Amino acid sequence: MLACRQVSKSYKTERGLVTAVAGIDLDVAAGRFAAIIGRSGSGKSTLMAMVGGLSRPSAGSVIVDGTDVWALSDNALAAFRNEKVGYVFQFASLLPTLRLIDNVALPALLGRRHGASGTYARAADLLERMGLGAYLDAYPSEISAGEQRRAAIARALINDPALLLADEPTSDLDEQTEIEIMEVLRAVNREVGTTLVLVTHNLALAEQAQQIIHIANGGIVANGVVVA
Amino acid sequence: MRLLASLALQNLGRRRARSLLLIAAVAIGSGVVFTGATLMRSIDDSMAVGFTRLGADMMVVPEGALTNITAALLTVEPTDLVLDADALDKAHLASVGRAAPQKIVRVEHSGIGSHHDLVDLIGIDPARDFTIQPWLKEKLNRDLRAGDVILGAGRDAPLGSQMLIFGKPHVVYGQLGRTGVGTHERGVFMAFETLEALAGSMPQRPAVLAPGKVTGFLVELAPGSTALQARFAILSALKGAKVVTGESSLSGIRQGLAALLKGILALMGLMFASMAVMVSVLFSAIVTERRGELGMLKAIGARRSQIVGMMVAEAVIATGVGGILGVILGVLVMRLYERSLVYYLENIGVPFVWLDLLQTVAFAATAIVLASAIGALGALYPAWRASRRDAYDLVRGEG
Incomplete structure (x- = not known):
């Protein structure tokens, strides 16, 4: 499902070249729940961004479901982000001027694969499954952080992506809400079969995964499949 | 896409004060441009009519004739002194552009007004006249014919009605607007043949009504000629004539005003350009401020064209609304002008010709389109630049 080959990312700074990710090779099988763990600044979020088509690698390739992501044209890359990947950020990422249902429907409307009415019906269904059926017309500011995160997961799933990437989705949430969010993500992985890659600095969360990849100083220091 | 357009509108509403200030700035700019362009064009047209009405740069009259010089018109008081009608034509003077001959007779007991009223009957050559007919306020819908008369502003009779002059019927063809000059206000104008038929x-048959004689000529300078050149040439060619010029150099006024209007137009263009720069700077700041949101849109699969389209739509909505408001503001300002300055000008006999409705609407539409275009162009480059950046960099607020 996911293969990274010698993926690197470097940035030019005033103090010279800084390497965030250095020549990573990584494989994640389809349908697996993998966790990438490491300290802050280890390069895990940068690696995730390159996998998700959000940040161009300085070197190397990322293959998702047979597609060399960074060989795609601009429009094809946008379509990849729209259809193949669902991304959950570590911060509140809903658009504040749109209702919850509009936020969830937006990726499908951008991709224009389905009509508006079908898209909104699916968005309502996803929000219902996330326990947010009562908040379809609410704005993000009217619901809690945990509810916003669940809505963001619903948005990430609207186009049935093959790969769901969650970048520290619970880092700013309380323990109870963190548990709820993790339950939702694991349910998506288990029941729908979506490949889930979770970035976290929390070992307890990582241990819930079937594959744990430990990153430090931009490189993989450990990569173990807990359950095949 | 409707949701992106809705997003653009909502983004404008999110920062209401900034959006209103942008709209206000564009409204003022567009209003100034629309009002300025309309007024300038109207002034230009009015000048064309006004200067056509003023027409003469100088008069050529017999020595000894009394003349009336006002800032607006040159006129001759009725006199028995005459010039040859073909005097200027024969002289072939390069400095003379046009020359309109006139015959002026002051009569009593003509049947016009009361029995003892003195009436100035003024004969013109309709084909060569450029000083009387431009003052026509209203006229019959045909050319001037033999037997027609044109009344000065001081006389009143319905158009098309019959007027007896020395017992002979004449048709009231038209009436002049107020000129502020006596001979024109109280005068009755007609073609040479109509006047000669009354002799x-x-x-007593006046000397000026003899064939081939005129009271004087109203002269317009040829382009590039000066009053001094023309005066010298005329006095050299015509014996027994004198040349009278107006209180000001009309050609100089024309050229000066034309240059002034061009200068104002250039200033308006600069103002519009500075508005374009301002919008561009503002939208550059808006794009920077919203890069997180733009990054998010990219992350969920928005294409570059959709992101640029959303930003441009936002700008066009704001500046388009500003343009419309500016036109409305401009219309209100012009109403004020109409009730103040224009009213005053027309009362002192200075014509003001407003643009017709079609042209005014065209100017308004142009102002609105230009305002919208400024928004589109101002937002286009910053939006395009932002759309090229990695979604992750935008989301993290980098660059």
Whole structure:
């Protein structure tokens, strides 16, 4: 499902070249729940961004479901982000001027694969499954952080992506809400079969995964499949 | 896409004060441009009519004739002194552009007004006249014919009605607007043949009504010629004539005003350009401020064209609304002008010709389109630049 080959990312700074990710090779099988763990600044979020088509690698390739992501044209890359990947950020990422249902429907409307009415019906269904059926017309500011995160997961799933990437989705949430969010993500992985890659600095969360990849100083220091 | 357009509108509403200030700035700019362009064009047209009405740069009259010089018109008081009608034509003077001959006779007991009223009957050559007909306020819908008369502003009779002059019927063809000059206000104007036909009815046949004679000529300078050149040439060619010029150099006024209007137009263009720069700077700041949101849109699969389209739509909505408001503001300002300055000008006999409705609407539409275009162009480059950046960099607020 996911293969990274010698993926690197470097940035030019005033103090010279800084390497965030250095020549990573990584494989994640389809349908697996993998966790990438490491300290802050280890390069895990940068690696995730390159996998998700959000940040161009300085070197190397990322293959998702047979597609060399960074060989795609601009429009094809946008379509990849729209259809193949669902991304959950570590911060509140809903658009504040749109209702919850509009936020969830937006990726499908951008991709224009389905009509508006079908898209909104699916968005309502996803929000219902996330326990947010009562908040379809609410704005993000009217619901809690945990509810916003669940809505963001619903948005990430609207186009049935093959790969769901969650970048520290619970880092700013309380323990109870963190548990709820993790339950939702694991349910998506288990029941729908979506490949889930979770970035976290929390070992307890990582241990819930079937594959744990430990990153430090931009490189993989450990990569173990807990359950095949 | 409707949701992106809705997003653009909502983004404008999110920062209401900034959006209103942008709209206000564009409204003022567009209003100034629309009002300025409309007024300038109207002034230009009015000048064309006004200067056509003013027409003469100088008069050529017999020595000894009394003349009336006002800032607006040159006129000759009725006199028995005459010039040859073909005097200027024969002289072939390069500095003379146009020359309109006139015959002026002051009569009593003509049947016009009361029995003892003195009436100035002024004969013109309709084909060569450029000083009387431009003052026509209203006229019959045909050319001037033999037997027609044009009344000065001081006389009143319905158009098309019959007027008896020395017992002979004439048709009221038209009426002049107010000129502020006596001979024009109280005068009755007609073609040479109509005036000459009345000669037999007058107690004494005036010398000027003899064939081939005129009271004087109203002269317009040829382009590039000066009053001094023309005066010298005329006095050299015509014996027994004198040349009278107006209180000001009309050609100089024309050229000066034309240059002034061009200068104002250039200033308006600069103002519009500075508005374009301002919008561009503002939208550059808006794009920077919203890069997180733009990054998010990219992350969920928005294409570059959709992101640029959303930003441009936002700008066009704001500046388009500003343009419309500016036109409305401009219309209100012009209403004020109409009730103040224009009213005053027309009262002192200075014509003001407003643009017709079609042209005004065209100017308004142009102002609105230009305002919208400024928004589109101002937002286009910053939006395009932002759309090229990695979604992750935008989301993290980098660059």
